[in-house]
Amino acid sequence: MGFFVIGINHKDCPVEVRERLHFTSRKLQDGLAYAKTTGQFSESLILSTCNRVEFYGYTDSEDLPEDRYFAMMKEIHGVDRRDFEHYLYRHQGKEALRHLFRVAAGLDSLVIGENEILGQLREAFQKAHAAGCLHSLLYRLMEKALKLGKAARTETLINEGAVSIPSVAVELAEKIFGQLTSENVMVLGTGEMAALTVKNLKSAGATIRYVVSQNQERAEKLTVECGGEWVPFETWEEKIQAVDIFITATRCPYPIVKYEQVKKLMIERRHRPLFLIDIAVPRNVDPVVHQLDDVYLYNIDDLKSVADRNLKHRGHEIEKVEIMVEKALASYQSWLQQLEARPTVESFERHLDRILEDELGEFAKKTGIPDERKDELRNRIRAKLLHVPLTKIKEASQNGGVARYLHALHSLFDLGPKDKD
Amino acid sequence: MSLAFVILGAGCVSYGVAFLLHVLSFAEIWKGGRRAGSVMLQTGFLLGTLYFLSQGFQSGYFLPVVNMSAALAFFAWTLAFVYLVLLGKVRTESFGLFLALLLCVLMTGSLASFGRGRDIQTMIRQHPYLLNPTFVLHVVSAFFAYANFAISFVASVLYLIECHELKKKNASNFYYKLPSLERLERMVCLPLNWGTPLLLFATATGLVWAKHAFGSFLLLDPKTIVTLLILGCYLLILYRHWVAAVRGKEIAVLSLIAFVVIVTSFVETFFLFGKHNFL
DSSP: OEEEEEEEETTTSOHHHHHHHOOOHHHHHHHHHHHHHSTTOSEEEEEEOSSEEEEEEEEOSSSOOHHHHHHHHHHHHOOOGGGTGGGOEEEEHHHHHHHHHHHHHTTTSSSTTOSHHHHHHHHHHHHHHHTTOOOHHHHHHHHHHHHHHHHHHHHSSTTOSOOSHHHHHHHHHHHHHSSOSSOEEEEEOOOHHHHHHHHHHHHHTOEEEEEEOSOHHHHHHHHHHHOOEEEOGGGHHHHGGGOSEEEEOOOOSSOSBOHHHHHHHHHHTTTOOEEEEEOOSSOSBOGGGGGSTTEEEEEHHHHHHHHHHHHHHHHTTHHHHHHHHHHHHHHHHHHHHHHHHHHHHHHHHHHHHHHHHHHHHHHHHHHTOOHHHHHHHHHHHHHHHHHHHHHHHHHHHHHSOHHHHHHHHHHHHTOOSOOOO | OOHHHHHHHHHHHHHHHHHHHHHHHHTTSOTTHHHHHHHHHHHHHHHHHHHHHHHHHHHSOOOTTSSHHHHHHHHHHHHHHIIIIITGGGOOHHHHHHHHHHHHHHHHHHHHTTTOSOOHHHHHHHOGGGGOHHHHHHHHHHHHHHHHHHHHHHHHHHHHHHHHHHHHSOOOHHHHHSOOHHHHHHHHHHHHHHHHHHHHHHHHHHHHHHHHHHSSOOTTSHHHHHHHHHHHHHHHHHIIIIISOOOTHHHHHHHHHHHHHHHHHHHHHHHSOSTTTTO
């Protein structure tokens, strides 16, 4: 049967089911150990992320070894097949290969072109290899998939542009300030989105200076994680002069940051650019502030529209990546076919060698030509005879139809039963 | 066809290819276009260097303003020098695109006017005072100053485009190719910091040389008046930047206005009869 993949992903399977089937590090080891001991998977790999749980394998059995798969899931997760069977997708042969390549290229991800999946796939590969679950076929396939994933991201724009609110905020900050190194951040409010944006800015290199909140406990929780100091809500204005990136995310029903205030601030700042991120609804910053020179104000809708536009931009690259996927698929299949052709070719070579040895040996005895001359003659005849068939087989492995040639070789030269690789 | 013309032509082709490669990269047709374009820019610069060295060795003098062709080629060379050597660390794709186009235009102008006008030997015979080292210093420093201002001008234009894109929040694809505002601001300000002292030096050496050559500082020469005005503009910008600590859009706008004054002065002095109208 060959390659197969059985799995669930974010497209059809709800998160409640996905989290039940998620492989923790420990479970992953158990799962791979289980797959190794069962005779039906000659090679196996488990990819488990927050968006997908997939089992890749290679089997010599005629049918998809589903029962073994469900038994493994029951053993590892204690989940009955009836609980998730209807969410499963199953791909075999070429479709399984294509699926893996699309996953590696980020085409099957929730956010098209995201980079994280490539790291997760690499980790799954390393763990399966360490567990001894990979041999030549799946090993080569994973190498190819990882190479494709990297090429898709470097040769196309599939991963360009931020597509989430916090990452858009970081992207815009970097457009204004360049690579973030010492830019000071102040955040007003400690809601989930504000905290996420602060964390993103921090990991991009910005310095979190002030966390303004009426709730000291929540603010300090954020400062422990991201740095900075808690500032009571009443005194935030005193601190703003030192700030380059200002995030507002409070539940205040009216604008807290006003035009005159920012105008005065910009004079004091000598027009050093100021980036205001207003993710509050209703808005916390007077929209007129955006008219001031060197002030860049983005509210939640602005950030969303940037994210949408980036996503759309990525969408334009899908076609290019699909072509790369098909090329990788053809290349891998060609390699597989060459591998499959190898035993027949070797039989044919042995057959030819036997004939040459017999006939040239006799000829040498009769004519008395030295062994070196005989070997030279044999090699020349061998090379000439093999050149065309081997070239044709190689071409056919790239374009399809290799089985026809192999069958012809077997029939015409009576090479005996086909060897298994 | 002379060797000098071939070298100059090769330099022009290099800049043209650099421009096309940058366009390919910009249009997302070939990602490697940026790197290849940068290499072609450097090749053009090296060919320009070779051209001036060969001219210097051939004639025994170094005087890049002998005719229009040489002046344009030298200006292209100084632009490339400022961008590739002085601003090496802040180079960007979008800037390379504009600069390659500008260099290509200048070199085409140089090629088109090649062989026209006086040669250096005739020039020296007619005006022996041009060989004075003070004059050479005056010319070279003035060219470098204007090259710096031109780079600052291009960066200012890009800065204002990016400002506009960030403000309108509905950015075009062009926006994504622009470097950050901070980097552009550096590309606006750094050349100003180098260009203004160079222009000051060029003005001083020019006055000294004029006194030596003509017995007068030529203070009423239209070019001298306009140069002093330009110098005033750039000193004002530096004052705003360093003393008043002004940054951002204002500096970009001021640099842009000052460069417009330079271009106006060139056009003006080209038509007015002063000592500088010898091209």
